[in-house]
Amino acid sequence: xxxxxxxxxxxxxxIAVTAGLLALWQxxxxxxxxxxxxxxxEILPITVSLVGSGEIFPDLLSSLARLAAGFxxxxxxxxxxxxxxxRNRAVEEFIxxxxxxxxxxPKAALMPIVMLWFGAGDLSKVLIIIxxxxxxxxxxxxxxxxxxxxxxxxxxxxxxxxxxxxLLIVILxxxxxxxxxxARVAIVIGVxxxxxxxxxxxxxxxxxxxxxxxxxxxxAMTYAVILIIAVLGFLLDWLFEIMRRRLTLWAPDRQxxxxxxxx
Amino acid sequence: MIILEGVTKTYQxxxxxxxVQALGRISTSxxxxxxxxxxxxxxxxxxxxxxIVGGFVPKSSGRILVxxxxxxxxxPDRGPVFQEFALFPWxxxxxxxxxxxxxxxxxxxxxxxxxxxxxxxxHLKGFEHLYPKELSGGMKQRVAIARxxxxxxxxxxxxxxxxxxxxQTRTMLQDELLAIxxxxxxxxxxxxxxxxxxxxxxxxxxxxxxxxxxxxxxxxINLPRPRRRDELLRDANYQNYVIEIGHMLDRPAAA
Amino acid sequence: MIAxxxxxxxxxxLLIAWEAAARLGYAPPxxxxxxxxxxxxxxxxxxxxxxxxxFSVTMFRLFLGxxxxxxxxxxxxxxxxxxxxxxxxxxxLVRVLSPLxxxxxxxxxxxxFGFGSFSRVVxxxxxxxxxxxxxxxxxxxxxxxxxxxxxxxxxxxxxxxIFRIALPAALPTILTGIRxxxxxxxxxxxxxxxxxxxxxxxxxxxxxxxSFETVQMFVPLVVISLxxxxxxxxxxxxxxxxxxx
Numbered sequence: 001x002x003x004x005x006x007x008x009x010x011x012x013x014x015i016a017v018t019a020g021l022l023a024l025w026q027x028x029x030x031x032x033x034x035x036x037x038x039x040x041x042e043i044l045p046i047t048v049s050l051v052g053s054g055e056i057f058p059d060l061l062s063s064l065a066r067l068a069a070g071f072x073x074x075x076x077x078x079x080x081x082x083x084x085x086x087r088n089r090a091v092e093e094f095i096x097x098x099x100x101x102x103x104x105x106p107k108a109a110l111m112p113i114v115m116l117w118f119g120a121g122d123l124s125k126v127l128i129i130i131x132x133x134x135x136x137x138x139x140x141x142x143x144x145x146x147x148x149x150x151x152x153x154x155x156x157x158x159x160x161x162x163x164x165x166x167l168l169i170v171i172l173x174x175x176x177x178x179x180x181x182x183a184r185v186a187i188v189i190g191v192x193x194x195x196x197x198x199x200x201x202x203x204x205x206x207x208x209x210x211x212x213x214x215x216x217x218x219x220a221m222t223y224a225v226i227l228i229i230a231v232l233g234f235l236l237d238w239l240f241e242i243m244r245r246r247l248t249l250w251a252p253d254r255q256x257x258x259x260x261x262x263x
Numbered sequence: 264m265i266i267l268e269g270v271t272k273t274y275q276x277x278x279x280x281x282x283v284q285a286l287g288r289i290s291t292s293x294x295x296x297x298x299x300x301x302x303x304x305x306x307x308x309x310x311x312x313x314x315i316v317g318g319f320v321p322k323s324s325g326r327i328l329v330x331x332x333x334x335x336x337x338x339p340d341r342g343p344v345f346q347e348f349a350l351f352p353w354x355x356x357x358x359x360x361x362x363x364x365x366x367x368x369x370x371x372x373x374x375x376x377x378x379x380x381x382x383x384x385x386h387l388k389g390f391e392h393l394y395p396k397e398l399s400g401g402m403k404q405r406v407a408i409a410r411x412x413x414x415x416x417x418x419x420x421x422x423x424x425x426x427x428x429x430x431q432t433r434t435m436l437q438d439e440l441l442a443i444x445x446x447x448x449x450x451x452x453x454x455x456x457x458x459x460x461x462x463x464x465x466x467x468x469x470x471x472x473x474x475x476x477x478x479x480x481x482x483x484i485n486l487p488r489p490r491r492r493d494e495l496l497r498d499a500n501y502q503n504y505v506i507e508i509g510h511m512l513d514r515p516a517a518a
Numbered sequence: 519m520i521a522x523x524x525x526x527x528x529x530x531x532l533l534i535a536w537e538a539a540a541r542l543g544y545a546p547p548x549x550x551x552x553x554x555x556x557x558x559x560x561x562x563x564x565x566x567x568x569x570x571x572x573f574s575v576t577m578f579r580l581f582l583g584x585x586x587x588x589x590x591x592x593x594x595x596x597x598x599x600x601x602x603x604x605x606x607x608x609x610x611l612v613r614v615l616s617p618l619x620x621x622x623x624x625x626x627x628x629x630x631f632g633f634g635s636f637s638r639v640v641x642x643x644x645x646x647x648x649x650x651x652x653x654x655x656x657x658x659x660x661x662x663x664x665x666x667x668x669x670x671x672x673x674x675x676x677x678x679x680i681f682r683i684a685l686p687a688a689l690p691t692i693l694t695g696i697r698x699x700x701x702x703x704x705x706x707x708x709x710x711x712x713x714x715x716x717x718x719x720x721x722x723x724x725x726x727x728x729s730f731e732t733v734q735m736f737v738p739l740v741v742i743s744l745x746x747x748x749x750x751x752x753x754x755x756x757x758x759x760x761x762x763x
Contacts, residue, residue, distance in 0.1 A: 013610035021614075036629040097526035104746030106705040109712055109720070109739055112727035116549050151349035154319045157337035159363035159414055173353040192619040199621075199713045211713075214625045222625055229622040237617030250353045250394045 038220040046224040063205040066122055067194045070129025078134040079179060082141025083171055099135055107132040108196035125197045132193040133186040140182025144175025177251045180244035187240050191233045264295040264450050270325035272311055284475040285311050291478055298444060298451045300461035303471030304512055309454045310422050317341050317420045342416030346423040348403040350395040356406050357391040363414035381409040401432035418450045437464060441490060462504045463490060470511045480511055551733040556740060559733045576718040579635050580707045583642025587699055591647040592692055595654025600680050620645045628714055638710040645706045646699040653695020657688030693757035697750050704746035
């Protein structure tokens with residue numbers, strides 16, 4: 001069954017799609033002729049200059065720093081909790097309802113409340129990032145730990161491996177594929193909550209930079225920043241996907257679907 | 264070496280109350296160095312019995328003594344080998360074999376040399392740095408056996424270890440297993456549903472009934488060692504054992 | 519009822535601890551109001567015309583956005599799964615668009631469409647359409663090919679195949695995707711009303727924050743979370759009921 005474009009290498013397709021979308025934009029902008037919809041030819045140079053001149057770096061780095069801190073802590077705290085709850089019924093029954101209760105809560109919306117206690121600075125934002133990324137990390141760590149083949153555990157037990165060591169050298173590596181899927185979901189959600197919290201409480205960071213440009217009526221700049229943030233989100237996801245593949249080369253191929261749970 | 268007295272196993276039904284008795288009262292004893300095969304129809308509990316001896320599954324009643332000590336959990340004196348290999352997929356062949364040595368706190372240089380010897384013994388030299396994903400079924404089982412032998416258990420608990428392999432690999436590994444056993448005088452408890460395999464390998468065959476599993480028969484296999492496949496296949500005694508045990512499995516559960 | 523409580527005892531414990539902390543004076547009401555206070559305020563708001571107006575606005579945006587996202591997403595997903603060109607176009611598009619934090623486009627919508635409901639509904643749609651579309655796509659793709667072949671051999675048209683075979687078979691997966699879309703939509707609509715406050719529940723929270731009415735800050739948050747939770751549970755039950763054939 002000869003398919004149209006079957007010979008196009010798979011890697012080219014996303015590039016083609018991006019180019020297509022940008023071209024569509026350009027077309028729409030030229031047709032609309034509105035200052036609210038500047039053409040790509042105006043936006044792209046600004047994007048390049050923002051990055052090239054380093055003007056956006058302070059805010060970029062501050063966003064990334066918060067994200068890194070929140071993600072790192074969420075990882076270190078969430079994975080053990082998830083692994084243990086995957087192997088221990090009592091822990092699972094304690095943790096799961098809490099996860100379920102927090103799942104529908106808009107985490108960035110907690111900013112005003114958390115700010116009451118911890119001020120308007122980085123601490124509040126980082127706490128919310130931790131809360132946000134913990135959910136998928138705990139969930140996936142739990143799923144991974146649950147699914148570990150009993151016989152692997154028995155083999156380790158027969159070798160004289162204690163419970164705690166087993167968690168570290170059997171359950172953790174065995175759950176790694178699932179954990180890394182959770183990490184990928186977590187970083188994407190992490191970017192979202194970081195940017196959003198910066199839009200709600202405007203102090204520093206890319207979200208703040210974006211709305212400042214909007215408030216000052218610099219429309220092309222606004223779109224330029226949107227582009228930069230979008231690319232950042234894309235790059236981080238891509239990075240994590242590569243990391244996931246490199247770290248789990250040993251894993252048998254996964255069956256089933258990976259539904260993109262992102263917003 | 265292994266003594267079982269009145270061992271039973273009952274499971275709670277998941278939905279709608281009631282219990283399922285997997286094992287009826289099992290009483291038998293196994294001497295050190297014996298190769299004992301456990302055969303029975305599917306679901307008779309032979310694997311369960313093996314897991315109970317290994318300490319992976321708790322018994323419901325009765326006594327189990329290994330070297331006069333009651334079984335309270337898994338331990339390096341009873342090494343398992345499973346049908347699905349149960350290799351650690353994130354570790355190489357060498358890594359898997361070293362695992363038990365590491366847990367037993369064997370110092371690095373000695374562990375390395377022991378592992379190398381085992382790799383040669385199971386004919387996997389040259390494959391040390393491959394991952395389980397890259398191995399064939401037969402190779403994986405060899406690694407599993409080497410991994411268990413690494414921590415030198417006195418008893419080998421083998422749960423249909425060759426069941427997932429093709430016929431040729433199976434016969435090859437059977438002979439390799441016998442060679443290893445003859446060198447090391449380990450006690451082996453070998454679960455299988457293949458009667459010819461049981462007779463070929465074992466000194467004794469325990470035949471189990473359908474659930475609730477009980478030991479229906481305990482046959483001594485008086486065939487010459489070392490077992491020579493070509494000779495045995497033509498040996499009338501061998502054939503009689505296989506036929507007789509086969510009949511026992513055909514008949515419905517006896518009390 | 520007892521079974522539900524038993525399964526979620528940690529939440530009950532948390533609420534009790536929280537209430538106790540508030541009553542015993544460990545938590546100043548200006549910083550952390552007691553759950554009972556939040557509950558009372560919620561009931562009071564439920565009869566308050568202003569609050570109900572904001573609530574309705576948010577619900578309107580939520581349901582409109584979801585309706586569009588789900589109908590478009592499921593339709594495109596199922597059609598793409600059954601067509602030859604579909605996968606070719608869809609997969610790279612999803613790979614590029616999925617990881618983007620869609621809320622970042624919100625300022626653009628504000629510019630183009632103003633501060634009213636339209637921008638917010640568009641945001642909900644672009645956020646919620648992905649889980650619905652992907653669930654429909656993968657769900658329909660996973661439908662046993664032989665079912666389709668038999669139907670086609672019996673003379674069924676491509677369109678009929680899509681709607682009478684692929685869609686029903688993919689329904690459980692689609693419903694799972696819808697669950698995800700629902701929660702995303704609730705979160706996004708609320709956040710859009712916080713980021714660019716005009717009206718709606720998110721705006722209620724911002725107003726309360728600005729006038730330091732702490733209890734009133736909790737109410738809209740609790741309400742939107744509850745809406746998301748209940749809708750999610752409802753769809754889950756529907757899905758589980760369907761799976762039983």
